[in-house]
Amino acid sequence: MSDSSNPKLTISPDRLEKQIADYKPLFTKSEALIEANRCLNCYDAPCISACPTGIDIPAFIKKIATGNILGSAKVIFEANMLGYSTGRVCPVEDLCVGACVYNDLNYSPIQIGRLQRYATEKALEKEVSTGKKLFPRNSKKSEKKVGLIGAGPASLACAAYLALDGVEAVIFEKDGLPGGLNTKAVAPYKFHTEDSINEANWILQHGVELKTGVEIGKDISLEQLIDEYDAV
Ligand code: SF4
Structure with a gap:
């Protein structure tokens, strides 16, 4: 499992969405x-x-x-x-x-x-x-490495379960922030971008590695990814 510590992701604290109540x-x-x-x-x-x-x-x-x-x-x-x-x-x-x-x-x-x-x-x-984790990080390391394309909800959830099973999970995201639709496209009366980023930070702390600003097919080829990882 990757031991990389992702820097904690943050967004501007004074976003207009904060004026919109739940x-x-x-x-x-x-x-x-x-x-x-x-x-x-x-x-x-x-x-x-x-x-x-x-x-x-x-x-x-x-x-x-x-x-x-x-x-x-x-x-x-x-x-x-x-x-x-x-x-x-x-x-x-x-x-x-x-x-x-x-x-x-x-x-x-x-x-x-x-x-x-x-x-x-x-x-x-x-x-x-x-400071007590609901799901403590898995100390057993698997030899397996899985690459996930895009840091939307499906990838985040999948990566978290892999990490909890001791598998190295690396997410490649072309944008600067994870969360996909939850971060970019939910009406703020339901869910704020900040909530989505907090949730993504929580997922990452289970041992998931996130690489932002990496576009598959441009910065790294799919073939390279398939070569380097046990599953994509
Ligand atoms: S159907 Fe409604 S009442 Fe029945 S278990 Fe589900 S939530 Fe409870």
Whole structure:
């Protein structure tokens, strides 16, 4: 696994997007507990089948309801390392929330995205304040090396899982910042660029190497990449 330490990525602190408030702000602790306790913990839960990343939604909600925020965040991240941003940018009304059984009962569906945001945001805050990692870096090194093209959400998540398995994961990004659409193309009432960069920094700290300003086919050829890496 690469031991390179990526410099912490930052953006200008006075961006105009900061003036745009969240459309769905972070739940307070009481709001999260009340909402989590409404979940029926359905057997064969339709919300899971509707989630493209297959997060065990009733399991993470139950952990919020019992005050186990770190456990809840782990359930989310084990299925989806980008669980923080997806909790905020996914069209949940068409996915998990749209599939919640409460819709058929003419009750308000469980606010799954907001609960997901609550668990992941609180867990990441705790990681910063205690220095205790949710997913400690893997000390076992594999001989394998994987190159990933583009630092969008799919590459970031894939690289994080590889790094956690001890595989050297190197991302090549032609722009100056990682995050792809999350960084450049989400409406700021949902998610700020700063949040995307913070999430990317969190991913990189698991042992992922990021090379920015490198365009495949221009700065390095695909053939060279295929030659140098076990998988691309
Ligand atoms: S369908 Fe709704 S009530 Fe059932 S487990 Fe999923 S979120 Fe909870």
